[in-house]
Amino acid sequence: MEVAVTKFSFTKATDANDAVLKASSLTNAAFIAGGTNLVDLMKENVARPGALVDINQLPLHTITETEEGGLMIGALVTNAATAYNPLVEKHYPLLSKAILAGASPQLRNMATAGGNLLQRTRCYYFYDTATACNKRNPGSGCPAINGFNRMHAILGASEACIAVHPSDMCIALAALNARIHVLGTGGTRTIGFNGFHRLPAETPEAENNLQPGELITAIELPAEDFSSHYQYIKVRDRSSYAFALVSVAVALQMDGNIIKEARLALGGVAHKPWRNPVVEEHLRNQQISAPLLQDAAEMMLAGARGYGHNNFKIELAKRVIIRAINEAAGIL
Amino acid sequence: MSQHTIGNSNYNSQQLYDADETIPVGFTVNGTHHTLQLTAATTLLDALREYMHLTGTKKGCDHGQCGACTVLLNGKRVNACLILAVTKDGADITTIEGIATADMLHPLQAAFIEHDAFQCGYCTPGQICSALGMLQEGRANTAEEIRELMSGNLCRCGAYTNIVDAILQYKNGGGRD
Ligand SMILES: Cc1cc2nc3c(=O)[nH]c(=O)nc-3n(C[C@H](O)[C@H](O)[C@H](O)COP(=O)(O)OP(=O)(O)OC[C@H]3O[C@@H](n4cnc5c(N)ncnc54)[C@H](O)[C@@H]3O)c2cc1C
Ligand code: SF4
Numbered sequence A: 001m002e003v004a005v006t007k008f009s010f011t012k013a014t015d016a017n018d019a020v021l022k023a024s025s026l027t028n029a030a031f032i033a034g035g036t037n038l039v040d041l042m043k044e045n046v047a048r049p050g051a052l053v054d055i056n057q058l059p060l061h062t063i064t065e066t067e068e069g070g071l072m073i074g075a076l077v078t079n080a081a082t083a084y085n086p087l088v089e090k091h092y093p094l095l096s097k098a099i100l101a102g103a104s105p106q107l108r109n110m111a112t113a114g115g116n117l118l119q120r121t122r123c124y125y126f127y128d129t130a131t132a133c134n135k136r137n138p139g140s141g142c143p144a145i146n147g148f149n150r151m152h153a154i155l156g157a158s159e160a161c162i163a164v165h166p167s168d169m170c171i172a173l174a175a176l177n178a179r180i181h182v183l184g185t186g187g188t189r190t191i192g193f194n195g196f197h198r199l200p201a202e203t204p205e206a207e208n209n210l211q212p213g214e215l216i217t218a219i220e221l222p223a224e225d226f227s228s229h230y231q232y233i234k235v236r237d238r239s240s241y242a243f244a245l246v247s248v249a250v251a252l253q254m255d256g257n258i259i260k261e262a263r264l265a266l267g268g269v270a271h272k273p274w275r276n277p278v279v280e281e282h283l284r285n286q287q288i289s290a291p292l293l294q295d296a297a298e299m300m301l302a303g304a305r306g307y308g309h310n311n312f313k314i315e316l317a318k319r320v321i322i323r324a325i326n327e328a329a330g331i332l
Numbered sequence B: 001m002s003q004h005t006i007g008n009s010n011y012n013s014q015q016l017y018d019a020d021e022t023i024p025v026g027f028t029v030n031g032t033h034h035t036l037q038l039t040a041a042t043t044l045l046d047a048l049r050e051y052m053h054l055t056g057t058k059k060g061c062d063h064g065q066c067g068a069c070t071v072l073l074n075g076k077r078v079n080a081c082l083i084l085a086v087t088k089d090g091a092d093i094t095t096i097e098g099i100a101t102a103d104m105l106h107p108l109q110a111a112f113i114e115h116d117a118f119q120c121g122y123c124t125p126g127q128i129c130s131a132l133g134m135l136q137e138g139r140a141n142t143a144e145e146i147r148e149l150m151s152g153n154l155c156r157c158g159a160y161t162n163i164v165d166a167i168l169q170y171k172n173g174g175g176r177d
């Protein structure tokens, strides 16, 4: 009847500083927000926190405009409330579209912005405590590399881990150059989106650059206009309620047929949302054409490697990139 | 965001509960107030089924993957299996037991019967709560939108087409479509 195999203590944070203090002083503590990932992993005995610090009552539930004309999304705003927020729909429709491509309506009503960033991989071996897994149990090995790896990474993987970050929301946030505001015992700091998640390298258990006990307080969207030319395409094994095999977020600024500014982020292919500034630079100030997009797709997948069951993702990603850019530009 | 320093004299630490300790929680479920003592590890689904004996809400997967446990929490549809009950102290909850009035079926329930929108019925409480939550959200206007926005509710019996028909009939005001 109870969710966890291991025992944990429980406390509610009274404010953000209290949350940080509790999370950094209690042994093996974890924040709990929507619980949609953490409770699931606790039931599987994959996550075994010693203490849960409930942050749901903190005042991080609003979306406000920043002085610079961007948006500040509180860490506890639900994915549904973000996607359907009028300011997000108007100025950052790419974010709405990506969020609505993820999970289910019920889950989006529960899942929070902060929790979405920190959700763990859906690698089957990571979830199965009967198997080895370097991410769950560092040094035990990675059975996915020579095992079932249909959903696994083709870019940026390591000998230690080939898992992917499963988020849709984060792919749009990466393309939009979001910034993550965090609070720790040393005060507040801001992390650029590209510096937030990590590649697996030798330490796949470390998925992001948060310090122990640090609390995400908000996600900031800079004041940039990508509301006219954007696309999010998610390819999955069924047409709804499934994680991405490959997803592509595109945000463009166009002048006629000329790409003035391009953002391109891939999901389902790496341990973090995958961007490549060289490709975006290659597209800038160019007239849109089939060879240009073919080049961009090839460059984006440069160095890609399949592990057997996921080889198809390389060609698939190229095709989805080309389609997504064409659709974002308005060329069908 | 509050900015006062850690450890100041106003610091009001709430209690730390040990794993085996129970925590007082209150819910209004279908209009009735319930006060319970639950461990932190108890899900809202188990609180409803095992402690309040409201077994209409079903446990399918217990992992957020099927929608059988869908209830309305402060008016919003959620998966009760992934919620720790203690994190929702004070919430207003509607389960399938709270949908009908006295001996009158809710018109959506009647539409499910009329359209044969189930076989075994295991997914039905979740389907009905989810559909009511969806219609409150106001984003589902066409059959296609209903299919997408009901995708969080699986039906092993495959009654999907009839479920969409039942929801459409209710949404369009009741009469046969
Ligand atoms: C069946 C199913 C299908 C799904 N499909 C998709 C999908 O298609 N696409 C997709 O993108 N996602 C999908 N998800 C994942 C879902 O989006 C995430 O589980 C959710 O976003 C996590 O948010 P949460 O608030 O529930 O996090 P929680 O489960 O509460 O927390 C997750 C982690 O974040 C930490 N945390 C939470 N808030 C903070 C904070 N403010 N500061 C610091 N740490 C914090 C917690 O300690 C925990 O480690 C799916 C989930 C399920 C169960
Ligand atoms: S891919 Fe990563 S998460 Fe999956 S088994 Fe290997 S080490 Fe574990």
Ligand code: FES
Residues within 6 Å of the ligand: B058, B059, B060, B061, B062, B063, B064, B065, B066, B067, B068, B069, B070, B079, B080, B081, B082
């Ligand atoms: S029992 Fe909750 S979603 Fe399946």
Ligand code: FES
Residues within 6 Å of the ligand: B117, B118, B119, B120, B121, B122, B123, B124, B154, B155, B156, B157, B158, B159
């Ligand atoms: S009616 Fe049997 S699962 Fe839906």
